[in-house]
Amino acid sequence: MDSFRIDIVNAEGPLFSEDAALVIAPLRDGDAGFLPGHSPLLAILRAGALRVQDADGGEQAFYVSGGFVEVQPRHVMVLADVGERAADIDEALAARAVEDAARRAEEQAGKTDYAHAEAELAQAIARLSVVRRYRSRTPYSAPEHTR
Known part of the structure; x- marks a missing residue:
């Protein structure tokens, strides 16, 4: 290849x-x-x-x-x-970051910093999703329906 x-x-x-x-x-x-x-x-x-x-x-x-x-x-x-x-992301810390960002977004609802808090929450969720989906994954294997 x-x-x-x-x-x-x-x-x-x-x-x-x-x-x-x-x-x-x-x-x-x-x-x-x-x-x-x-x-x-x-x-x-x-x-x-x-x-x-x-x-x-x-x-x-x-x-x-x-x-x-x-x-x-x-x-x-x-x-x-x-x-x-x-592989280097600590899942527990990433989960805590999501909780913290969600709390900040809730506190900022209706305020000028709300968009910033929402962006932080989206990034924290994406980071946690990456570690949960790919951390233990080793060699790539195509999904069954694509073989």
């Missing part, structure tokens, strides 16, 4: 840099998959799971809070506002 380079960078610096056979990114308008040779694209990321599959079928998942993805035929660059490996 052909491959291309993917680099994931967050505000703290480089997070991941390897060859990949497939990248699935959470774009603003829905998830999109990128294969080697994809035509150039610049897109906005939303909070969610960024998945990277290698040529052997192994998959790694990352949480990204937003940012941009630049796709070139032989390279994908992810510039994430916040990015972390799903």
